[in-house]
Amino acid sequence: MISYASDGGGVGPHFDSYDVFLLQAHGQRRWRIGRQKDLTLVKGLPVKILADFQPEQEYVLDPGDMLYLPPGWAHDGVAVGECMTYSIGFRQPARDEMVRELLQRVADDATDLVGDAAYRDPGQPATAQPALVPEAMLEFARDAVERALNQPDHLALLLGELMTEPKPNVWFGDGDGAGRVDGGVRLDRRTRMLYDSRHVFINGEGFRATGADARLMRALADARQLGAAQVQRLSNGARELLEQWRQAGWLHGR
Structure with a gap:
């Protein structure tokens, strides 16, 4: 401010x-x-x-x-x-804020994380207390939630995407068309880029990265730029990503 x-x-x-x-x-x-x-x-x-x-x-x-x-x-x-x-x-994230954001993202991915199997109780006997919530249903719900949360790699992915999500008042125009990624790149000043041991995150999107690509993408996140020689060491797929990010205005070529 x-x-x-x-x-x-x-x-x-x-x-x-x-x-x-x-x-x-x-x-x-x-x-x-x-x-x-x-x-x-x-x-x-x-x-x-x-x-x-x-x-x-x-x-x-x-x-x-x-x-x-x-x-x-x-x-x-x-x-x-x-x-x-x-x-x-x-600003640092508060615990309650982080829980709200991450649980919402977990909910969005619920089907992929735990499947869509329906609750069944074929062994439930007739009861004189039809309003009583069965213990088996509570266990079914508990198991579903624990399965969704007990996936460290997915949680790490969601956290990185959350931490790099641009603020609502930040937007990117299309790439300016100037320069080429082969000549080196620099991140746009509005771009947020982070990484962990398995992923690279940029502006709310997460990617798995290994080997030389991971090392070079981490260098881009830390230094906010890569030289032409570094770009040339990237795989074809990684260079295609750079070009997509350039077209989105997330980074600029030289």
Whole structure:
């Protein structure tokens, strides 16, 4: 986020639940920070402003200076003259958020993971309690859920796809047509690319990768570019993937 303020301007004392780097781009901004214990907020405001901010330290940032704030540290920035500050946040997934996202993806793949066999109870005797849920049905449901979740490789695939999924406000146009992948490639700045021991992930899609292709794709994810000589060492299938990604605007040729 880019924050512009005139002299004396600022949001007010607040805190974030993630790591924040405050990079001063223009002018000066005075920051007061502290490990706030009282998190009571001012009522009736559209933003979460601390009611009783107790700063412990103070810094004035000049252009090029950066201030790091751990999660939960309260901070209040006030412009010293006209200024502009870049706020760079590193969000981490919460456990409940990750469970919701991963379980939804598991549900989408349920038939492939556990099949579509129907529940059967041919041995169920006649009962005077027809509203009672049978223990066998509970066991059937438990077994289905455990089978769906007890697949580490598939869970790793879903996690990588989740972590590289572009945000809703990010979109890619068709490739610009310039350059060729054979001459080397660089990832578009909007592209997210990760990998694990078995997969490569890019913009919400996952691929199995082994051997030289895996090593080179990991190099692309880390360095965000590959030279012509590296591209030439890829298999034909991997180079075809690069071309598809170029056409989608995910990377650019040279």
